[in-house]
Structures are given as C-alpha cells and as structure tokens.
Amino acid sequence: MLPYRLLRPLLFTLPAETAHHLATGALGAGLLTREARAVSRAWLEVRDPALAVDRFGIRFPNPVGLAAGFDKTGEHFNAMGALGFGFVEIGTVTAHAQPGNPQPRLFRLPEDGALLNRMGFNNPGAEAVAGRLRRSRIEPVLGINLGKSKVTPLEAATADYLRSLELLEPFARYLVVNVSSPNTPGLRTLQDAAPLRELLRAMRSRTAELASAHGGEPKPILLKIAPDLTDAQVDQAVAIAVEEGTAGIIATNTTISRDGLRTSKEAVEAMGAGGISGAPVGRRAREVVGRIWRATEGRLPIIGVGGIFSADDAWEMIRAGASLVQVYTGFIYAGPELVRDVNRGLLRRLRREGLESIDEAVGLAHR
Numbered sequence: 001m002l003p004y005r006l007l008r009p010l011l012f013t014l015p016a017e018t019a020h021h022l023a024t025g026a027l028g029a030g031l032l033t034r035e036a037r038a039v040s041r042a043w044l045e046v047r048d049p050a051l052a053v054d055r056f057g058i059r060f061p062n063p064v065g066l067a068a069g070f071d072k073t074g075e076h077f078n079a080m081g082a083l084g085f086g087f088v089e090i091g092t093v094t095a096h097a098q099p100g101n102p103q104p105r106l107f108r109l110p111e112d113g114a115l116l117n118r119m120g121f122n123n124p125g126a127e128a129v130a131g132r133l134r135r136s137r138i139e140p141v142l143g144i145n146l147g148k149s150k151v152t153p154l155e156a157a158t159a160d161y162l163r164s165l166e167l168l169e170p171f172a173r174y175l176v177v178n179v180s181s182p183n184t185p186g187l188r189t190l191q192d193a194a195p196l197r198e199l200l201r202a203m204r205s206r207t208a209e210l211a212s213a214h215g216g217e218p219k220p221i222l223l224k225i226a227p228d229l230t231d232a233q234v235d236q237a238v239a240i241a242v243e244e245g246t247a248g249i250i251a252t253n254t255t256i257s258r259d260g261l262r263t264s265k266e267a268v269e270a271m272g273a274g275g276i277s278g279a280p281v282g283r284r285a286r287e288v289v290g291r292i293w294r295a296t297e298g299r300l301p302i303i304g305v306g307g308i309f310s311a312d313d314a315w316e317m318i319r320a321g322a323s324l325v326q327v328y329t330g331f332i333y334a335g336p337e338l339v340r341d342v343n344r345g346l347l348r349r350l351r352r353e354g355l356e357s358i359d360e361a362v363g364l365a366h367r
Contacts, residue, residue, distance in 0.1 A: 004335025016106040016115070020332075024071070027079045037082035037139070044084035044336060046343035050350050050357050053086070055301045055323050056220035056247045058173050060141055062086035062343050063358050064314065067305050067326035068145035068176065068224075072122060074129040081140025084339040089326065090129075091145030092178050095163040097125030098150055101183065107271045108332075109278075111262040113309060115329050117254065118183045118274030121147045126164040133171040144172040145224070147181060154186050157195070158202045165203060169210055169219055177203060180226035180253035182275045188226060193236055196223075200244040220247030227252035227284040227306065231291060238292050238300065248301035250326070251288040255281050278329030282307020286320045293321025293363050309334060311345020318346075318358060319365040 011019040031037050051062040065087040066080050074090045081088050100122025107116045123129065126146075146168070152160040165175060177199060179190035190196060200223065207218040223241050225234065241249060254275025258268055261280060285306030292302050304322030308314050309330040317325050331338055346358070355361055 004337060008333075008335065012108065012110070015104060016108050017103060020106065024076050024079075027083075028076045031079035031082050037078060040082040041084065044082075044340045046084060046340055046347065048347055050347060050355075051086075051343055053323055053358050056174055056222075057217060058087075058141060058220070060086045060324060063318070063324045063346070064339050064342050065089060065141075065143070065303070065324060065326040066331070067328040068092055068143075068178070069117075069119070070328055070331070072119075073124055074132050074144075077142055078136070078139045083336045084343065085140060086324070087141035087143060087173075089143035089145055089176065091123065091176070092121045092147035092181065093123050093126050093129050093144060093164055093168060094121050094147050094149040095126050095160045095167075096149040096151055097128065098122060105274070107274075109261065109263045109268070109276070110333075112276075112278065112280055113307075113329070113333055114261075114263075114276050114278035114280050115332065116268070116271050116274045116276050118272065120150065120183045121181065126167040130167040130171065133168070138171060141173050142171065143174045143176060143222075144168050145176040145178050147178045148184060148187055148190070150184055154189065154195070157190060158199050161199060162202060162206055165206055166210070169207065172219055174220040174222055174247065175203075175207070176222045176224050176250060178224045178253070180224050182226070182228075182254060182256045182273075188228075191225065191229065191233065191237055193240060196237060197240050197244060200241065200246055204245050222246065222248045222250055222303070224250040224253055225288070227255045227281055227288060228257060229288075234288055234291055235295060238295055242296060242300060246300075248303065248323075249292055250303045250305060251292060251322075252281065252285045252306055255284065277306070278333075279307045279309065282313065286317055289317060289322050290320040290366065294366055298363050298366075308342070309338070311342045311349065314342050314346060315349050315361070316365075318361050319363070321363045321366065323358070323362050 101120035211218040304317035305326040
C-alpha cells in the first residue's frame with residue numbers, strides 16, 4: 001500500500017467528492033475480507049488498557065472515533081474500524097432516502113486545513129441502511145447518526161426521527177440526534193428549547209419501550225450540537241439534555257462562520273453555502289466542550305469533534321472535558337496513519353503526565 005503522503009497529492013487533484021468515493025471504494029475493496037482487516041488492525045491499531053474508555057455502558061478500546069459524514073450509507077464501517085478507530089459513527093441517516101444537495105457540494109480549503117460541505121444528508125434512507133446492517137457482521141463499536149428528512153416538515157420532525165430510530169436501533173451501540181447540520185433548511189431550529197425537549201423526550205421514551213420489548217438496556221441517545229450556538233444557547237441545550245436523560249453530547253458540528261479563514265474571501269464565496277469543518281472549528285469546539293464539562297461538573301460524557309489533526313489536538317480536547325474524540329477532516333488531510341499516531345501520542349502524554357488512563361485526563365484543564 002502506498003503511503004498516504006504520496007496518494008494525497010493525486011487525490012487532491014480530483015474534485016473532493018470524487019476523491020472521497022474513490023478512496024472509500026478502494027478501502028472497502030482492500031479490506032473486504034476479515035483476514036485483510038486483521039492485517040490492517042495489526043498495523044494501525046494501538047492496544048493499551050490506558051486508552052480504553054467506558055462511557056454510556058460501552059467499552060471503547062481507544063478514544064479516537066470516526067465522525068459521522070464519512071460513511072453516510074453504512075457501507076464501509078468494518079473497513080474503517082480496521083484502521084484502528086475505537087468506534088465508527090455512520091450517517092447521517094434519514095427516514096426517507098434523499099439525494100442531498102446538487103453537486104459540487106464538497107470543497108477543500110487546504111490553507112485552513114478545512115473542508116466546506118453542503119451535502120444535505122445524502123443517504124439511501126433508514127430502511128435501506130437497516131437492511132445493509134442486517135446482512136453484516138458488525139465489528140467496530142458502531143454509532144448511528146440520525147437526521148430529519150428534507151421532505152418532512154418541521155412540525156413532523158419527531159415522528160421522522162422516531163421512524164429512523166425504530167429501524168436502526170437494533171444495530172447501534174449508541175444513537176445520535178443530529179439537529180445541528182446547517183445544510184437542511186430549518187434543522188437548527190430544532191435546537192430551540194421546546195422542539196429539542198419534545199424530540200429528546202420522545203427518542204428516549206421509544207428506546208426504553210424497545211428495550212423493554214426485547215429484554216435489553218435502552219440504547220444511549222446522544223445530542224449533537226452546533227458550534228454557532230451562543231454560550232447561553234449551549235447552556236440551555238445541555239440543561240435540556242440532562243433533564244431528558246440524554247446519555248451525552250457531541251460537540252460540535254460544522255460552522256457557518258467564515259471568520260479568520262486564510263483562504264481568500266472570493267474563493268470561499270465562490271464555493272457557496274455550507275458548513276466548515278476542520279482546524280477553523282477547533283478552538284470553538286474546545287470552548288463548547290469545556291463549557292459543558294463545567295456546567296455539568298463532568299457528569300455528562302462529551303465526544304469532542306473539530307480540528308483534531310494530531311495527538312496534541314486530541315489531548316487538548318480531552319483536557320477540556322471530552323471523554324472521546326472524533327476525526328473527519330484531519331483524516332482526509334493526514335490519512336489512515338492519523339488514528340495510530342494520535343493514539344500513540346496520547347499514550348506518551350499519559351505517561352509523561354504520570355496518568356494511568358484517559359479518564360484521569362478528562363477535564364484536567366479545569367481542575
């Protein structure tokens with residue numbers, strides 16, 4: 001296998017979405033068999049008890065996960081898991097199949113270590129994804145990210161999310177309520193107090209009913225929030241999440257802000273609307289993570305997302321209060337070896353600080 005540093009310049013000559021499909025297709029083909037995935041894990045997986053994290057009733061072998069958006073269709077989760085991730089989150093999946101927004105809809109901002117996307121939850125729909133998962137032997141810790149179908153009016157959003165939940169709950173270790181993408185019209189209004197409370201209450205109630213029916217424990221529900229919320233809005237969303245028994249928060253999604261970018265204003269404007277991920281989100285994501293940690297006194301688990309390109313980035317997110325972290329844009333720029341390098345770097349930091357586990361590092365900046 002060619003090192004990613006040699007492949008990236010070739011991939012970056014292609015439109016971003018084309019390169020994504022080629023790369024994921026190649027990974028899926030190359031890691032199609034269990035034997036191939038075992039070889040990949042032996043090369044890229046970092047195993048050490050100090051990296052294991054127990055949250056939401058789940059044991060994560062390491063704290064570095066793949067964020068939603070990379071595998072929207074649930075086709076490549078086993079291949080991605082074999083790259084050393086501690087968990088893989090697929091989606092966003094909607095109740096209805098939808099093509100997403102017109103192309104081009106994914107762009108690189110190399111000067112900023114960023115991506116801009118307005119994908120629009122393109123996916124084959126919850127029923128098709130459920131069918132694919134039913135036929136699969138799921139290997140990694142699997143999270144499933146749920147969103148609202150574009151054709152569904154906001155007043156029917158709860159029923160739309162519940163339909164996806166009912167179809168996909170059997171296959172997920174945890175489920176994510178995504179109300180924070182900027183690319184579905186009106187979606188972010190579901191972060192307002194009344195609709196958010198209604199949605200979280202209904203989702204948690206339905207998981208409890210499903211668990212009772214099949215004799216298991218309710219699947220944990222996590223809430224994913226936007227970095228563009230004001231501090232007061234973050235506080236409100238977190239308070240509602242706690243009151244409604246949400247298992248954790250994912251902070252944060254992409255940003256609609258264009259402040260501080262190195263890429264020229266003209267170039268960004270030419271790309272059009274969409275959310276920016278990667279390095280420009282990192283500082284705000286850490287601020288939100290820290291705010292949630294302080295507001296809940298560390299009692300509400302947080303998955304930190306945004307701007308993680310190195311072990312140092314992951315360490316700062318964990319020190320801010322994240323029990324787990326996710327990568328996406330950093331993975332696009334750095335390649336598969338990023339996961340191994342981050343986990344190795346986290347181990348070195350733990351030893352340097354005299355800490356025995358990730359748990360001991362979570363929220364360290366606030367103590």
